[in-house]
Amino acid sequence: MTIEASAPAFRTIPDRLHGRWRALAGSWEALLLGVAATIFVADALASPYFLDLTNLSDATFTFTEKAIVALAMAFVIVAGEIDLSVGGTIALASTAMGAAAQTGAGTAELVGVGLAVGAACGLFNGFLVARVGLPSIVATIGTMSLYRGISYLVLGDTVYNGYPDSFGFFGQGYVWGVLSFEFASFGLLAVLAGIVLHRTTFGRAVRAIGNNPFAARFSGLRVERIRGVAFLLTGLAAGLAAVMLTARLGSTRPSIALGWELDIVTIVVLGGVNIQGGAGTIPGVVIAALVMGLVTTGLGLLNVPGIIMSIVVGAMLIAVITLPILARRLLHRRKPA
Structure with missing residues (x-):
């Protein structure tokens, strides 16, 4: 009786450590907010003009176009693709x-063409x-070269x-004073994406496919169709980003948005989306x-x-993929037998 009663006490410290790691893993957004606040303060100290509202x-122009595509990319990666x-x-x-x-197309026509x-x-x-069955990384590496190659073919050096x-x-x-149209659009699209992923049947289906596509198929989900829709959303978001980026630059070169994939x-993986799918x-x-x-x-x-910025981004990508793996290994070692 004494040994049995005292056994939970011996497991208290490991259990607490395990619980803390679980809480840390479950509050990734809180950690990101802390990081964002720290960087914000550092930026404010780096320049006295940073805090000016204008x-x-x-500053939002530096990331909103990429962020809009990232919202749609999240669906693709949660579904286990890229x-x-x-x-x-x-x-x-x-x-x-x-x-x-x-050819003289107007603004509405140009937006329609981009989308x-x-x-x-x-x-x-x-x-x-979804239909041919190619691995997404292979298929999209091919289309990455195809789409940009067409741009180079059409434009050349012009x-x-x-x-x-x-x-x-x-x-x-x-809009609304000093708020950029791009950032306002990103905010509205973020709300919409959050509702779709977290509050609709489609969002639940995307997560189910990312967790186990075979079980999802046997449960009656149209896996291929849902994957196709996820890629369609990403393409549509990229089209919208093209409209905004082209309008911001006022010109088009074949090298536009070069390297944006990374x-x-x-952004998606740093946001806590599992690169293997199923969560985010x-x-x-x-x-x-x-x-x-x-x-x-x-x-x-x-x-x-x-x-140097590219090096920083690459290092961040490696870090956010590696840290969860290391955390899971540490959790496994600390978990009581």
Whole structure:
């Protein structure tokens, strides 16, 4: 009786350690908020102009287009897939808009062209993965080269410009005072994405497929169709990002959005989305986008070269993939027998 009664006491310390690690893993968003607050303070100390409302609003231009694509990419990764063609999709959509602008297309037509091309690219990716059965990483690496290659073929060394003045609002406009249109759009889309992923049958189906596609198929879910829709959403988001980026730059080059795939995947994974699928939250992605934006802004304030920024982003991606693995191993070692 004495031994049995005292046994739980011997397990108290390991249990507490295990519980703390579980609480830490379950509060990833809180940790990200802490990181974001720390970086915000560092940026404010780095420049006396950082806290100006206009400067803060302008700083959102550094990440909102990527963040919008990341919201849709979260669905793809939660479903256990990945889309590495988003940068190429943006380039192709921008090239199509540029070609349309040369024929005198108006702002509404240009926006329609950008969204349509993005959706078409997403549909094609979904067809290759869901219908043909290609691994998503293989299929989207191929389409990444295909889409950007078409842009280089069409443009070569030339540049498309001459967009209507009204078109610039989508990348340079402000609403409600100093709030940029891009950031306002990102906020609305984040709310919508959060509702869809966390409050709808489609969101539950996406998570189920990411956890176990075979069980999901046997439970009656249309796995291929849901995967196809996830890729369609990502292509559509890339098309919207192409509209905003092209409007902000006022021109189109075939190198537009080059290397954005790494940044977008980093935002999603940094936001706590499991790279293997099945788990993740939209609030986490939103906070991760803010962290990435603050990091980029801070490095810019310090005049850090772009190549160093790429190194930082790559290191962040490796870290956020590695840390959960190490945490799980530590949990396993500390778990009482």
